Amino acid sequence: MAGERMTIGDEVAALKRERTLAAATELFYEKGYTNTTLDDVAERLGVTKPFIYKNFGSKHMLLAEICASGVQAAQAEIDAAIALGKGPGETLSVFVPRYVEAIITTRKAIAINIREEKNLLPADAVTLARLRHKFVASVEDVLRRGRDNGEIEVTDPRISAFAIVGAVSWLTFWYNPEGPLAATEVAERMSAVVLNLLETVQPDTLQIDA
Amino acid sequence: MAGERMTIGDEVAALKRERTLAAATELFYEKGYTNTTLDDVAERLGVTKPFIYKNFGSKHMLLAEICASGVQAAQAEIDAAIALGKGPGETLSVFVPRYVEAIITTRKAIAINIREEKNLLPADAVTLARLRHKFVASVEDVLRRGRDNGEIEVTDPRISAFAIVGAVSWLTFWYNPEGPLAATEVAERMSAVVLNLLETVQPDTLQIDA
DNA sequence: ATCCATTCATACTAACTGGTATCTTCAGAA
DNA sequence: TTCTGAAGATACCAGTTAGTATGAATGGAT
Numbered sequence: 001m002a003g004e005r006m007t008i009g010d011e012v013a014a015l016k017r018e019r020t021l022a023a024a025t026e027l028f029y030e031k032g033y034t035n036t037t038l039d040d041v042a043e044r045l046g047v048t049k050p051f052i053y054k055n056f057g058s059k060h061m062l063l064a065e066i067c068a069s070g071v072q073a074a075q076a077e078i079d080a081a082i083a084l085g086k087g088p089g090e091t092l093s094v095f096v097p098r099y100v101e102a103i104i105t106t107r108k109a110i111a112i113n114i115r116e117e118k119n120l121l122p123a124d125a126v127t128l129a130r131l132r133h134k135f136v137a138s139v140e141d142v143l144r145r146g147r148d149n150g151e152i153e154v155t156d157p158r159i160s161a162f163a164i165v166g167a168v169s170w171l172t173f174w175y176n177p178e179g180p181l182a183a184t185e186v187a188e189r190m191s192a193v194v195l196n197l198l199e200t201v202q203p204d205t206l207q208i209d210a
Numbered sequence: 211m212a213g214e215r216m217t218i219g220d221e222v223a224a225l226k227r228e229r230t231l232a233a234a235t236e237l238f239y240e241k242g243y244t245n246t247t248l249d250d251v252a253e254r255l256g257v258t259k260p261f262i263y264k265n266f267g268s269k270h271m272l273l274a275e276i277c278a279s280g281v282q283a284a285q286a287e288i289d290a291a292i293a294l295g296k297g298p299g300e301t302l303s304v305f306v307p308r309y310v311e312a313i314i315t316t317r318k319a320i321a322i323n324i325r326e327e328k329n330l331l332p333a334d335a336v337t338l339a340r341l342r343h344k345f346v347a348s349v350e351d352v353l354r355r356g357r358d359n360g361e362i363e364v365t366d367p368r369i370s371a372f373a374i375v376g377a378v379s380w381l382t383f384w385y386n387p388e389g390p391l392a393a394t395e396v397a398e399r400m401s402a403v404v405l406n407l408l409e410t411v412q413p414d415t416l417q418i419d420a
Numbered sequence: 421a422t423c424c425a426t427t428c429a430t431a432c433t434a435a436c437t438g439g440t441a442t443c444t445t446c447a448g449a450a
Numbered sequence: 451t452t453c454t455g456a457a458g459a460t461a462c463c464a465g466t467t468a469g470t471a472t473g474a475a476t477g478g479a480t
Contacts, residue, residue, distance in 0.1 A: 166380025
């Protein structure tokens with residue numbers, strides 16, 4: 001299976017799933033999970049309910065997939081920054097701005113992730129908790145290594161990791177793309193604030209990619 | 211009406227409301243708003259549904275009251291700190307630790323506040339948005355005054371205000387009173403991190419009350 | 421002791437919605 | 451043109467629950 005060429009049928013199925021996820025993300029974000037009916041999602045897609053059940057087993061699966069996608073985007077950024085193989089200070093300088101931009105991009109999925117946790121099936125809630133834990137642990141680990149080699153001044157790496165994740169995640173509740181600040185500006189300023197929180201020894205290494 | 215002595219009847223009514231709110235807060239926090247039935251709340255109180263409807267008009271009113279209480283606790287802390295009449299730097303040094311402790315104390319109401327926003331009636335959602343906006347504006351205002359008189363180094367007071375509120379609010383999702391860190395320890399460390407974020411000119415004025 | 425009013429339990433309804441059984445339609449093959 | 455099979459629309463069901471009408475019971479006042 002893996003590695004085989006994708007057939008047209010597979011591509012069609014993937015497209016349907018993608019569109020369904022996008023519509024559900026919009027609606028769950030706007031109205032909340034329980035206030036959104038599957039008829040609402042179907043209507044926005046211009047189809048009817050059985051269309052959704054063909055591609056997703058249930059409303060719960062839709063939610064689980066959206067919730068997981070939010071954390072995975074953040075995890076991808078910390079993994080990519082670590083994979084550069086630089087020191088902890090530079091790793092963070094690369095990670096934070098990218099993380100902020102990733103949160104802004106996927107803010108609706110992130111908001112759903114935060115808000116709708118209690119509407120997940122128990123098994124999906126466990127999966128999500130593991131993903132979140134892994135992400136925070138990744139950040140904490142970089143902070144700890146930075147403290148140990150003297151690049152970062154931090155008392156409690158875990159507390160600081162939570163502070164960073166909280167400050168950035170909070171963007172999902174106030175950032176408005178229609179507002180006066182463009183995403184890149186917000187990313188730049190928020191990154192400066194967050195990195196400042198860490199008192200990195202080389203504060204001039206802040207990197208913002210345009 | 212206002213200022214009159216409270217009758218026994220009033221006190222009884224207040225007690226019933228308080229207990230009902232406490233039970234609802236527990237359940238909404240554990241299971242989520244929509245997954246909690248009023249029969250659940252009544253059962254935990256050892257009564258039945260009509261008891262609740264006597265004191266609260268509806269399930270929505272219960273939610274609205276819980277959501278508002280979370281923000282009001284935080285607003286009370288910034289108001290109290292400002293009322294001391296000290297400079298912005300010291301105001302923040304007083305505010306932040308108290309704010310952290312307030313969030314820990316009222317964390318369940320805060321979590322509900324964040325998660326269940328979309329389940330509020332439109333009018334209640336507007337009220338909540340105003341309360342939130344006022345709170346952030348209060349923090350932002352102190353930061354701006356601190357920047358203007360040179361006590362605080364901050365580029366964008368609004369962004370920094372959101373960063374502070376986000377970092378602290380996030381406690382509601384990870385702080386565990388059964389965990390290794392006592393509330394006062396967490397408050398102390400989180401306060402240090404947050405105040406460090408501001409590069410106050412007098413970083414040695416951090417005040418933690420035991 | 422009796423009466424009365426308020427409080428709350430019992431029992432019910434009406435509305436909603438996730439999920440599904442059935443039928444229709446349409447694209448492509450022969 | 452006809453056949454076939456799958457995708458999706460129609461129509462429906464079953465379970466849930468916010469909210470309420472009615473009646474019982476309790477506790478205070480006289």
